[in-house]
Amino acid sequence: MQVTETLNEGLKRSYTITVPAAELDAKVHEKLLEAQPDVEIKGFRKGKVPMAMLKKQFGPRVLGDAMQDAVDGAMREHFEKTGDRPALQPDVKMVGGEEWKEGQDVVVEMSYEALPEIPELDTSSVALERLVVKADDASVDEALKNLASTAQVFEDRRKGSKAKDGDQITIDFKGSVDGELFEGGTAEDYPLVLGSGSFIPGFEDQLVGAKVDDEVEVKVTFPAEYGAKHLAGKEASFACTVKAVKAPKEAEIDDELAKKYGAEDLAALKGQISERLEAEYKGASRAILKRALLDQLDGLVSFELPSKLVEAEAAQIAHQLWHEENPDVHDHNHGHVEPTDEHKSLAERRVRLGLLLAEIGRKADVQVTDQEMTQAVLTQARQYPGQERQFFEFVQKNPQMQQQLRAPIFEDKVVDHIVAGAKVTDKEVSKDDLQKSIEALDEL
Numbered sequence: 198m199q200v201t202e203t204l205n206e207g208l209k210r211s212y213t214i215t216v217p218a219a220e221l222d223a224k225v226h227e228k229l230l231e232a233q234p235d236v237e238i239k240g241f242r243k244g245k246v247p248m249a250m251l252k253k254q255f256g257p258r259v260l261g262d263a264m265q266d267a268v269d270g271a272m273r274e275h276f277e278k279t280g281d282r283p284a285l286q287p288d289v290k291m292v293g294g295e296e297w298k299e300g301q302d303v304v305v306e307m308s309y310e311a312l313p314e315i316p317e318l319d320t321s322s323v324a325l326e327r328l329v330v331k332a333d334d335a336s337v338d339e340a341l342k343n344l345a346s347t348a349q350v351f352e353d354r355r356k357g358s359k360a361k362d363g364d365q366i367t368i369d370f371k372g373s374v375d376g377e378l379f380e381g382g383t384a385e386d387y388p389l390v391l392g393s394g395s396f397i398p399g400f401e402d403q404l405v406g407a408k409v410d411d412e413v414e415v416k417v418t419f420p421a422e423y424g425a426k427h428l429a430g431k432e433a434s435f436a437c438t439v440k441a442v443k444a445p446k447e448a449e450i451d452d453e454l455a456k457k458y459g460a461e462d463l464a465a466l467k468g469q470i471s472e473r474l475e476a477e478y479k480g481a482s483r484a485i486l487k488r489a490l491l492d493q494l495d496g497l498v499s500f501e502l503p504s505k506l507v508e509a510e511a512a513q514i515a516h517q518l519w520h521e522e523n524p525d526v527h528d529h530n531h532g533h534v535e536p537t538d539e540h541k542s543l544a545e546r547r548v549r550l551g552l553l554l555a556e557i558g559r560k561a562d563v564q565v566t567d568q569e570m571t572q573a574v575l576t577q578a579r580q581y582p583g584q585e586r587q588f589f590e591f592v593q594k595n596p597q598m599q600q601q602l603r604a605p606i607f608e609d610k611v612v613d614h615i616v617a618g619a620k621v622t623d624k625e626v627s628k629d630d631l632q633k634s635i636e637a638l639d640e641l
Contacts, residue, residue, distance in 0.1 A: 198271050208310045208503055210281065213292075216267045216303040224263040225256060232259075260299065268305050275307075283309040284503035310503040315556040320618035323493055328482045328634065329625045332474035336628060340470045345450050348457055351443035359406045360442045362392040366404060367441035370415075374433050381425075382433070386440065397433075404437065413437045478631060485634050487612055490619070491550055502548050511536035511544035558611040565606045573602045 198220060204211035229251045236251060237243040272287065287309035291297065351365040360366050365388055372382025391401045403415045415435040423429040448454050455466035515536040520526065536544070557563075574592050578585040592598050 198267065200271060200275055203306075204308070208284070208313055208501055209308070210311055211306065211308040212275065214268060214271045214275075214305040214307055216264070216271070216305075218300055218302050221260070221263055221267060221303060224267060225252070225259050228259045228263060229255065257299075264303055267303070271305075272307060281309075282312040284312050284506050285310065285509075310505055312503065312552065313500045315500060315553055316498050318494070318498060318553070318557060320615050321620065322497070323490065323615065323619035325486055325489055325493075325616065325619055325621045327486050327621050327623050328631055329623050330475075330478040330482065330628050330631050331625070332471040332478070333628075336474055337467050337470050340474065341450050341454075341467070344458065344470075345448045345454060348448040348454060349445045350448055352446050354442045354444050357408055358442055359408055360391060360404060360439070361444075362405060363390070363445050365390045365441075365443045365445070366407065366439055367443075368404070368437045368439055370435045370437045372433050372435045374428065374431050379428065379433075382435070390445075400435070404439070407437075407439045407442070409439055409442055411439045413439065478628070481631055481635050485631075485638065486616070486621075488638055490612060490615060494553060494615075495546055495550060498549070498553055500549070500552075502545060502552075506548050507541065507544050510548055511541045514540045514543055514547075554608055554611045557615065558607060561611070561614050563607060563610050563614060565603050565610070569606050570599070570603060573606060577602065 198217070199213075199215040201213045201215070202211070203213055226248075229248060232255070233246065233248070233251060234244040236246050236255075238246050238250065238254070241247075241250075268289065272289075276282070287307050290306045292304040292306060293301075297303070354360075354364070367386055367388050369385045370383065370387065372379060374382075389396065389401065389404075391405055393401070395401075397417045397419060399417045400415055403417075404413060407413050415437055416432065417435070418432050419425075419428045419430060421430045448457070450463070452462045455461070455463045458466055458469075460466035460469055512534075515534045516529075518540070519531070519534045523531070574589060577592075578588040581588050592602070
């Protein structure tokens with residue numbers, strides 16, 4: 198077997214791999230010998246089929262496997278010898294193609310872009326500022342007030358009062374279409390918050406102003422896209438009896454409110470809120486720190502980038518941004534989206550930082566554990582309630598999906614590794630200052 202270099206420019210490599218016919222024939226013979234003990238053909242006992250007959254019957258099938266094994270072995274040996282790591286799957290083409298005949302040498306052209314040499318990075322030269330925000334009493338009180346507003350209760354209005362938007366009314370109703378009651382259109386003692394939009398459009402509006410004991414006929418038209426096809430687009434009439442009218446009232450901020458949210462008392466709820474707020478602040482602070490780190494790394498290193506990786510990333514960025522600008526288009530039947538110079542520039546940054554972080558992680562032996570992967574799959578599976586098992590099976594059978602889940606975990610662990618060796622200064626700021634810094638990230 199012979200490997201001849203035909204191109205070595207920058208990161209671009211091309212080679213010709215030649216597998217002599219005799220070597221290929223020997224591999225076929227070797228594979229047939231391995232299979233011979235298990236082969237049974239009519240007229241011959243198992244394991245006693247002559248080699249000539251084996252070659253005639255199974256040779257063509259074994260030949261393809263032998264060719265693939267020979268080429269794969271040559272490529273593997275080449276990468277071990279040169280130390281090259283291809284940026285993408287090498288492009289492999291057989292010279293001659295369909296014109297090749299058994300008994301001829303197999304000649305294959307292999308081309309790829311090698312990953313570049315990444316300069317060593319002294320993480321101690323990285324200086325970062327970490328924003329620290331404490332959960333003060335005002336923030337905790339604001340969160341408590343929001344909880345109280347969402348945990349609102351309703352109390353009876355004065356007798357004879359008219360229902361207003363935001364009130365809760367209790368009704369009995371019977372719905373009919375063309376004079377006939379329909380299934381699911383009848384209920385008793387149904388609590389309905391006016392203005393909540395939980396009923397058919399126009400239904401709640403017609404109950405504003407109603408009083409206890411009022412009989413109200415509500416007329417509506419079911420939406421054309423209504424789930425029940427026999428009702429879609431139909432006009433309906435609901436005979437409603439108002440049994441109670443209640444006004445909304447925010448829950449008191451007390452131990453009872455705390456118990457509704459699973460805390461022993463108000464002090465315990467405040468403690469939980471404080472912990473949650475500080476976790477949110479830390480998450481935001483880390484995002485800011487990570488962006489600052491990536492900005493520094495982008496300026497600290499310089500190396501040649503594999504052009505195919507940059508092209509693929511630029512195309513992905515252009516495609517993603519096009520869909521963000523055209524949210525009504527959910528498929529990919531929209532023609533080619535040409536990347537702009539801005540897309541290409543962003544792609545270069547992403548590829549450069551991706552290769553750098555990957556190299557730092559490789560040298561530091563950063564690993565994503567099975568437990569971390571399981572947690573990532575669990576988190577993702579929650580987006581598909583009732584189909585969690587199917588999602589797990591999909592991930593197990595899909596290496597690309599596994600990589601999509603593993604990549605951000607790996608990147609975050611590498612970032613943590615770099616930060617651990619960098620000079621980090623904590624700076625205490627207000628919640629508003631932290632928010633402004635986060636908003637500034639979104640503008641970049």
